Amino acid sequence: MSTVMLLFYMLSAVTLGTAFLAIYSKNPIHSAIWLVVSFFSIAGHYLLLNAQFLALVHIIVYSGAIMILFLFTIMLMNLNSDGEKKKPIVPLVLAGVLLVVVAGILVTIFMNAQPESLQYAATGKDFQSIKVLGKVLLDKEGFMVPFEFASILLLIAMIGAVLLSKKENTSK
Amino acid sequence: MENVLEIIGIQNYILLSALMFSIGIFGVLYRRNAIIMFMSIEIMLNAVNLLLVAFSTYHQDAQGQVFVFFSMAVAAAEVAVGLAILVSIFRNVGSIDIDELKNLKG
């Protein structure tokens, strides 16, 4: 087994395992921590696929911003591990069934397209370094307009978040 | 330089992504805590991102990665607003167990 394969298997194990643990653990803070580890492993996957810039951005945005937000919210609400009620068995079984069904459907769909029969392109040309990525992202015929719209989206999200969490005036 | 995917094989990535997505769905359906449900949604998004990048390498095209950028931006925005809503609900109802939020019944 080559190094790459080994690396891939390890990273996949970490990803799946921590993701599952994130869902399964009772304490929300534990969940958050497991999720951060999972994100790191996904960043590792990106590196494996030679998308360096994306790996770094992933870490900054997800682990560095989104999970921080989650942790703040969890601490704001003072959630404890004994916060949740006892759960009945039927939704568990049903959710498990649906897990299998969805996985099966997705794999079937993709496998029907038979991607592994095609030649993997190997031009040797650089297609994903920062330079090329920057060009594609900010090119006029590229993705400049969606880029600008994404920034507006973030602005709106910011304003929205501020508005939503304002305390209402108690005077009616 | 050969494509790394020739070693790993795209079907592995498909499987990985599908499994992660399903785990995310399991989390959304099973847990009752809204925060954990949100986290499951993030897992799902990540699965999709991973697959996008894999296929970007497969086609040697940068557009896949650009899409991932935008996906991440949207994910960030969504988390911000979603958590703000959750905080509002917590302030009004007192708990974020979704079994308590049943006012819209028919």
Place this chain on the structure above:
Amino acid sequence: MNQTLALILIIAPLIGFLINIFVGKKVNEKLSGSIGTLAILISFIGTIILFLDLNSNHQAMTVKLFDWIGTERFTIAFSFQFDELSVLWLMFVTGIGTLIHMYSISYMHGDENFHKFFAYLNLFIFFMITLVTGSNLLIMFIGWEGVGLCSYLLIGFWHKNQAYNDAAKKAFIMNRIGDLGLLIGIFILGALYSTVDFEGLKTAMEGGEGSYWISIAAICLFIGACGKSAQIPLYTWLPDAMAGPTPVSALIHAATMVTAGIFMITRLHFLFDLAPEVQNIIAIVGGVTSLVAATIGLFQNDIKKVLAYSTVSQLGLMFLALGFGAYEIAVFHVITHAFFKACLFLGSGSVIHAMHGEQDMRRMGGLKNVMKITYITFLISSLAISGIPPFSGFFSKDEILMTAFHNNTALWVIGSLASIMTAFYMFRLLYLTFFNKFRGTDEQKHHLHESPALITFPLIILAILATVGGLIAFPGKSWLNAYLAPLLHDGPQHAHHLGTTEYILMAVAVVGGLIGIVLAYMKFKQKNTVPVEDDQMQGVAKLVYNKYYVDEMYDATIVKPVNVLSKFFRDKIEVLLSSIVFGFASLTGGLGTIGRKLQNGSIGLYLFAFVIGICTILALMFIAK
């Protein structure tokens, strides 16, 4: 020009109806009555013009309005036919109609629904015109039903009295039973000949030979005629129909509506000529009805009921004539009967008016000194109906009896007996009402007076007509036969040569009538017998007085089982059906209630639904190709 005239003739009564129905209440009585009378007068004048035209050149006219019903095999047009027969009928319908409208202005004075009365009368005349001028069986049927409807409306005119409403219902329902026969007959004819036009049927059937289906059609049509013209077994509605105001009885149940059956049979003479066994049946039914009704009339004490049974009896005589194929004679008797019967009814209305609503003859008497004009016209009409020459009734009744004698002696005997009885009970009525001393209360005696001019004028006109009406078909030189010949030319000739047999028969008839009059004179004038009160009747008299209990028999054998059946339907079948219908509603409600449970507000359930839905869609889109 003539076409416009014809249309005006038909529409005028309808317009009179509409005016009276919508604005009649707001105008005063005189105007409302005048509008009604004027409408019919316009029709009458139009009829006279058409009649004079037709009499000279015998050109029948058809006014077609539009094609009404189109089927694959034939088309039925909405058109009217003005030939000899229909114009003749129109003459006396509109003529007597005008007189009766005039009469009603005075008779119905003070009634709260005065305008409605005239509206209904106008509507009736409109439908009667449609009936006689329809150029196919279907238009005739419209008129047929319409006159039935107006009869119902007018019999039950004083609707606050439940007994009158029941009488109206009875009339309508019995008519409907007959109409079923009529409809079946129309269907059979339509199916056989692919047309229901009179002209078309005549061309198809004339000179042909009879068949099984033709006889069936003839019988069915005759049943329809029985219902409308009150023959056995559908006659019991006519005496009860006397519950309506007297002008109604005079117009509808003496002169016009009840003659519709005879009109129809005459119109379809070519059909009945092809079914001799049916003609036999018609003659027998007519004869028997005539006799039975005459016997019942012998014992009645209500002045209008006597006249009602007399009408049934005379109609029986007309059917007797039809049964021998003697259509012109039947038409002749229709006309003379219309004159003297209308006069009799209007006279009785005058008497009732003077007696302030009292109709029982046992409480009347001695009115001849107080109501001279009424008495004289009544006397003339009674002489006419008894068949005394030279009044019109003698000529028409005599022709019928002569025809009966030549064809079926038994029926001649029955007809003659009926005529003798007619003479007897008519003069019984006359003596009880107008002679000897007054038997009513002093209060009534105080108020006795002759009726106003609007009432006596029609009486005088009708009495004159009853006197001279015989001239239109004087034996040997019959204008009526010549007039109707183009229409009925294929029928057997019934102009009787006046030989010895005929003179003897005439003498026998006259003597019979005189015997009846003398018997009545002796019993009711000389001996001053007054019929006993209701609870003192016994034996045969009681049986006959109660109309042979025919009504009660109908009630027990037909009405009660129908009531039981309808109760069964109401209690069982309708409950079942409505539970099925409501069952659908409750099923839908139940499904709705179940469906509502999906919307219980639980986010978890919604999420499950999401995922299942996505799985299904993905599977259907990508896998199940």
